């Protein structure tokens with residue numbers, strides 16, 4: 001597995017990271033043993049970056065990772081942890097909490113659940129509109145000074161917030177949705193990251209499976225599967241979006257790879273400062289994703305991909321209406 005460095009101050013990580021969110025039910029029921037086997041397979045393949053959030057099923061995801069990582073050398077992997085989303089029993093979110101005292105409280109619980117003495121990259125999942133980002137990042141900086149955190153990350157914020165946060169403490173990376181059908185980062189965010197020397201970890205590179213080549217129009221999402229409420233998967237939009245995937249499939253076939261590999265490779269090809277995260281929750285999906293780092297896209301390939309899926313071609317927002325307003329950029 002090749003490595004990439006997250007920004008000018010961040011760590012070197014595998015060129016592909018593993019996102020563990022789907023292992024905690026966000027995309028419907030996940031098999032615990034298979035999830036753990038997937039984490040092990042990723043580590044064995046050289047993946048060193050593992051992403052989680054304390055609010056993924058209220059600590060379930062961190063406890064699952066703790067179990068999967070037990071007995072491993074702590075220097076063999078890096079944990080990226082998102083915090084700050086408020087939950088209540090049942091589904092849904094109650095906003096974000098970025099107060100300094102909340103940062104430390106969230107961190108204390110995460111360290112315990114993960115069974116570790118430090119988190120490699122710690123990031124607020126969403127901006128708390130009631131708390132200046134300087135205060136939130138200032139609290140993470142204190143936790144770095146105390147040895148509990150190694151790097152500050154951000155998630156789903158706009159260019160102005162990135163600048164303000166970076167002025168308090170160097171930011172290692174921004175985590176944000178970036179895929180062939182979610183390119184809003186290209187306007188202001190990506191140039192700002194490059195100007196400041198901040199890396200980008202891209203999530204949703206398969207648009208949650210929509211552009212993986214495995215989704216079908218008749219697919220009925222489980223009741224607990226968030227894709228059942230995501231506009232791009234809705235009955236009105238999904239057929240249009242899957243027609244884009246079929247166009248992509250023709251390019252993939254000509255290249256001798258799968259649609260998922262092509263979609264991941266396209267994100268990786270947008271710059272050496274970008275690390276795609278994949279949300280594999282089974283060894284089978286992981287095995288498909290891993291070789292994407294070796295798919296070498298030529299200028300002709302990139303042109304063919306963009307012809308198949310031009311910018312802005314997808315229909316529907318990337319999040320349900322209630323969650324769109326918490327994002328720093330649009331689709």
Ligand SMILES: NC(=O)c1ccc[n+]([C@@H]2O[C@H](COP(=O)([O-])OP(=O)(O)OC[C@H]3O[C@@H](n4cnc5c(N)ncnc54)[C@H](OP(=O)(O)O)[C@@H]3O)[C@@H](O)[C@H]2O)c1
Pocket residue numbers: 018019020021022027051052082125155156175176202203204205206207208209210212214260277278279280281282284285286288289
């Ligand atoms: N910062 C943020 O706001 C934020 C938001 C969301 C996610 N994230 C992080 O980013 C990670 C990845 O995001 P994501 O899971 O939404 O995006 P994704 O990688 O675009 O989608 C993952 C889903 O795609 C499907 N899939 C089909 N073929 C696949 C393949 N070859 N490899 C992997 N998945 C395949 C799987 O669904 P099936 O298993 O049903 O086939 C899988 O659950 C998350 O785990 C999380 O750590 C961050």
